[in-house]
Amino acid sequence: MWSFEQDSRERVADTGLADKLHKATVETSLKKTNALIAKMPHWQQLRERARQVKLHTLTHLDRYLRQFVQAAEANGATVAWADTGADACRQVVDIAQSSNVKRVAKAKSMTGEEIEVNRALQRAGIEPVETDLGEMICQLAGEPPSHVTAPIIQWSMEEVARLFKSRGIIDEIPNGIDGRADPAVRALNAARLTDAARRALREKFLTADMGISGANFAVAESGTLVLVENEANIRLSTMLPPVHVAVVGIDKLIPKLADLATFLSLLPVAATGQQQSGYVSLIHRPYAKLHIILLDNGRMRLLADAQHHDLLSCIRCGACMNVCPVYRHVSGHGYHSIYPGPIGAVLTPHLRAEEHYKQLPFASSLCGACAEICPVMIPLDERLLQWRDRIVKAGGRPRSEAAAFAAWAYLMQHPRLYRAVRPPAGLAHAAAGMLGPGGRWKATRELPPLAAETFADWWKKNHA
Amino acid sequence: MPMRVGLFIPCYVDQCYPHVARAAVRVLERLGVRCEYDPRQTCCGQPAYNSGYWAEAARLAEHFVRVFDKYDCVVAPGGSCVAMVRHHYRELLGRDEPVTARVYELCQFLTDHLKVDDLGASLSGRAALHVPCHMLRELDGDGPARRLLDNVSGLELVDLPSDTWCCGFGGTFSVKFPELSAAMARRKLKQMEEHRLDYVVSPDESCLMQLGGLARREGFGVRPLHIAEVLAGMVN
Amino acid sequence: MLDRKIEDIARIVGSMTPAAYPDPAAFPAVNGDLADVFEAALNALCGPDDDQPAVVRVTDTTEAIKTLVELCADVPPTEIIWQDTSPGESRDAEPVLPRDHAIGITGAVALIAATGSVVLELPSALAGRASLLVDRHIVIASRDQLLPDLAALYHGLSQRVETGDCPPIQVCITGCSRTADIEKMLVVPAHGPRQVQVILSDEPIDWAVLHRGAASLH
Numbered sequence: 075m076w077s078f079e080q081d082s083r084e085r086v087a088d089t090g091l092a093d094k095l096h097k098a099t100v101e102t103s104l105k106k107t108n109a110l111i112a113k114m115p116h117w118q119q120l121r122e123r124a125r126q127v128k129l130h131t132l133t134h135l136d137r138y139l140r141q142f143v144q145a146a147e148a149n150g151a152t153v154a155w156a157d158t159g160a161d162a163c164r165q166v167v168d169i170a171q172s173s174n175v176k177r178v179a180k181a182k183s184m185t186g187e188e189i190e191v192n193r194a195l196q197r198a199g200i201e202p203v204e205t206d207l208g209e210m211i212c213q214l215a216g217e218p219p220s221h222v223t224a225p226i227i228q229w230s231m232e233e234v235a236r237l238f239k240s241r242g243i244i245d246e247i248p249n250g251i252d253g254r255a256d257p258a259v260r261a262l263n264a265a266r267l268t269d270a271a272r273r274a275l276r277e278k279f280l281t282a283d284m285g286i287s288g289a290n291f292a293v294a295e296s297g298t299l300v301l302v303e304n305e306a307n308i309r310l311s312t313m314l315p316p317v318h319v320a321v322v323g324i325d326k327l328i329p330k331l332a333d334l335a336t337f338l339s340l341l342p343v344a345a346t347g348q349q350q351s352g353y354v355s356l357i358h359r360p361y362a363k364l365h366i367i368l369l370d371n372g373r374m375r376l377l378a379d380a381q382h383h384d385l386l387s388c389i390r391c392g393a394c395m396n397v398c399p400v401y402r403h404v405s406g407h408g409y410h411s412i413y414p415g416p417i418g419a420v421l422t423p424h425l426r427a428e429e430h431y432k433q434l435p436f437a438s439s440l441c442g443a444c445a446e447i448c449p450v451m452i453p454l455d456e457r458l459l460q461w462r463d464r465i466v467k468a469g470g471r472p473r474s475e476a477a478a479f480a481a482w483a484y485l486m487q488h489p490r491l492y493r494a495v496r497p498p499a500g501l502a503h504a505a506a507g508m509l510g511p512g513g514r515w516k517a518t519r520e521l522p523p524l525a526a527e528t529f530a531d532w533w534k535k536n537h538a
Numbered sequence: 539m540p541m542r543v544g545l546f547i548p549c550y551v552d553q554c555y556p557h558v559a560r561a562a563v564r565v566l567e568r569l570g571v572r573c574e575y576d577p578r579q580t581c582c583g584q585p586a587y588n589s590g591y592w593a594e595a596a597r598l599a600e601h602f603v604r605v606f607d608k609y610d611c612v613v614a615p616g617g618s619c620v621a622m623v624r625h626h627y628r629e630l631l632g633r634d635e636p637v638t639a640r641v642y643e644l645c646q647f648l649t650d651h652l653k654v655d656d657l658g659a660s661l662s663g664r665a666a667l668h669v670p671c672h673m674l675r676e677l678d679g680d681g682p683a684r685r686l687l688d689n690v691s692g693l694e695l696v697d698l699p700s701d702t703w704c705c706g707f708g709g710t711f712s713v714k715f716p717e718l719s720a721a722m723a724r725r726k727l728k729q730m731e732e733h734r735l736d737y738v739v740s741p742d743e744s745c746l747m748q749l750g751g752l753a754r755r756e757g758f759g760v761r762p763l764h765i766a767e768v769l770a771g772m773v774n
Numbered sequence: 775m776l777d778r779k780i781e782d783i784a785r786i787v788g789s790m791t792p793a794a795y796p797d798p799a800a801f802p803a804v805n806g807d808l809a810d811v812f813e814a815a816l817n818a819l820c821g822p823d824d825d826q827p828a829v830v831r832v833t834d835t836t837e838a839i840k841t842l843v844e845l846c847a848d849v850p851p852t853e854i855i856w857q858d859t860s861p862g863e864s865r866d867a868e869p870v871l872p873r874d875h876a877i878g879i880t881g882a883v884a885l886i887a888a889t890g891s892v893v894l895e896l897p898s899a900l901a902g903r904a905s906l907l908v909d910r911h912i913v914i915a916s917r918d919q920l921l922p923d924l925a926a927l928y929h930g931l932s933q934r935v936e937t938g939d940c941p942p943i944q945v946c947i948t949g950c951s952r953t954a955d956i957e958k959m960l961v962v963p964a965h966g967p968r969q970v971q972v973i974l975s976d977e978p979i980d981w982a983v984l985h986r987g988a989a990s991l992h
Contacts, residue, residue, distance in 0.1 A: 205965070315901055338928070378786045440708055519716075
């Protein structure tokens with residue numbers, strides 16, 4: 075079984091990883107996010123409203139789904155339902171095959187990653203082309219994205235250049251690309267690499283027979299799909315090809331277009347530290363053939379979870395990853411889950427049945443930075459705690475741990491016993507280093523000695 | 539009838555860092571607060587709660603209420619434990635226990651309850667203030683501790699980007715993932731060292747156990763100090 | 775299938791405590807002349823290599839034509855693409871393969887002062903190309919199209935749902951096409967325009983006059 079502990083140990087050993095992740099988060103995105111929030115007196119009010127809108131939508135989801143389907147169909151879209159990722163993939167492939175599609179332009183979509191639609195297309199002999207720069211690099215490298223809004227967050231420019239050279243996207247690796255080079259030269263090289271990707275993808279955009287996207291929001295009152303981006307690849311993917319398939323989780327619903335004022339004031343700030351993203355496309359009456367596939371894939375089960383259904387209000391901004399000290403040491407890949415970071419740690423065990431995801435709720439120091447930044451106010455730290463309670467109650471932890479906590483709790487409820495069994499300080503210290511938790515502590519840090527005299531004893535002598 | 543003030547000394551402070559508790563007593567007594575200490579107190583239950591053992595944690599919460607209910611006010615030199623009692627007992631106990639709202643973290647008690655910002659303490663050097671995450675986000679933030687340290691003569695508080703980052707302790711997280719936990723502490727200590735700091739001052743000794751434990755293991759020159767030690771003038 | 779699933783969801787939702795739909799959020803007032811606020815916001819979004827101002831202020835259509843001709847100097851008309859209003863609109867009947875142009879010229883339906891955004895409504899696929907498959911996107915707009923913030927835009931759009939006149943596609947463009955995927959370094963452009971320029975007129979634009987006056991650019 076995959077082990078977070080083992081995996082994290084290896085990732086932590088690579089100190090360069092954490093350096094890169096801190097640079098990309100605290101020194102850039104997060105800095106911009108915090109600077110914008112400081113200038114937004116209505117930030118908290120917007121967060122509260124966003125939470126309310128999402129909770130309202132979730133508790134009236136049948137009504138809003140019905141409204142959305144009706145409106146979208148009236149607008150000319152074909153709307154279908156998919157129970158699972160495999161089901162959605164099958165439908166996407168069917169649509170592609172019935173339109174004789176050879177090449178698909180893919181807009182960046184976490185839902186697409188979740189259902190692994192690329193693999194399904196490839197198996198059917200259809201070429202999926204990721205068009206977001208970061209996702210394109212992930213596809214070329216054959217690795218999953220490491221962050222929901224910054225897929226190649228831990229890639230260095232040098233690594234990108236080497237990949238591009240090996241794929242013939244550039245002829246030569248430019249000089250002045252490593253971290254020590256002149257920043258101005260590096261900026262120029264980043265532009266060069268981006269330009270090469272732009273050229274390589276241009277032809278693919280122009281010849282794609284179908285575009286696949288997700289949606290950031292699906293507006294019930296008007297049947298509108300809302301797509302948010304900076305690169306313009308989503309516009310190209312959804313507007314140029316004659317067929318557009320949007321795979322939309324049922325959690326993306328919002329009641330009204332007016333609600334976009336709230337969500338679009340929060341999302342770019344939290345995600346990338348921008349006041350507004352480059353492009354917000356509202357697809358209302360499509361001119362291409364538009365298929366909307368509404369995706370369940372575990373969401374209905376989560377909706378029925380009285381305590382955790384608010385996890386469906388996540389807008390995939392990735393801010394909880396940026397602020398998370400665990401994420402900043404292990405990266406998205408460290409979670410072994412397409413949704414990483416704090417939201418991934420609580421969402422993935424709901425969406426996926428594999429037992430190893432039950433480790434993720436424990437992979438947090440519970441510092442609460444995620445809940446503090448979350449633009450839709452999901453109490454992520456509480457959800458992590460509740461998962462731990464559930465896993466313990468279901469017997470999902472080692473028996474020895476459960477026995478230790480039971481014994482410890484017994485001791486702590488019996489103060490006289492607790493005070494009586496205290497071993498001499500020196501002996502305790504020596505023993506602690508050999509016992510489980512003490513030994514694990516001492517693997518990386520010094521253990522404090524037991525004091526020769528407890529405070530309780532001192533108090534008795536001096537105050538009683 | 540005079541106000542009864544109970545001392546709530548976190549279990550690990552009682553066992554490993556009694557000088558921190560003695561420093562807190564000195565600060566309070568200097569301000570004329572007469573404290574009581576009930577030796578039946580043990581642990582607030584946070585380690586069990588954070589590890590998912592809520593039934594065990596609930597039993598300790600009941601024990602806490604039994605011990606402390608008699609006081610008008612409870613003061614603790616440990617922000618994390620106070621946050622546990624104030625914000626998580628309700629869920630564990632399934633009811634509101636009035637005593638939980640009467641539990642104060644030391645700094646908060648000094649600045650908000652006693653309205654004292656200046657203890658007349660002095661300490662020369664440069665320091666970072668590390669406020670435990672639960673105090674930062676569930677109690678009064680870094681305000682009370684900062685106000686108190688601002689008035690310590692000779693002490694220069696240096697603001698670092700890492701001030702609000704978790705130290706990596708996280709209770710049993712620290713032993714479940716020792717390398718990851720230590721890496722989180724290391725990143726903070728490195729930043730402190732780059733800024734040539736002498737001390738890291740915190741209102742919570744558990745974070746200092748983590749930071750100090752790594753500092754000693756790896757030879758960082760930053761010295762961990764509990765804020766009570768600083769305010770009591772008990773730094774030697 | 776869909777109906778059956780929605781029934782299932784209705785059953786789940788039936789056991790939940792319904793949450794109320796909240797009142798609209800109060801957005802802080804946008805202070806100052808909206809044109810100035812817009813200009814400052816769009817200028818702040820300029821790419822590192824922008825060689826031209828993001829906003830050019832003019833008084834009326836005549837001046838807008840003059841500015842437009844200047845901004846398009848040295849670019850042959852074959853490298854300029856107009857959004858719908860172009861005589862080339864007839865090309866919709868016989869589809870022309872999309873290709874890149876040096877300059878795309880569009881109008882706007884609204885400008886958002888607080889964010890420096892340009893709002894376009896795209897009636898056709900062809901219409902979208904002028905703001906997408908181009909190196910430079912020039913927008914001709916006027917003061918009366920200025921809205922204070924996104925709240926005004928989307929609240930207005932919600933009202934149009936009731937009257938059934940939602941635009942087929944609306945795109946809110948805020949600055950140039952950009953990416954920061956590689957080491958978070960800002961690169962302009964990504965897949966779309968390198969620059970968005972707005973010719974902002976005090977008077978409403980007379981499009982018939984503009985087309986005649988800028989005939990050399992068609």
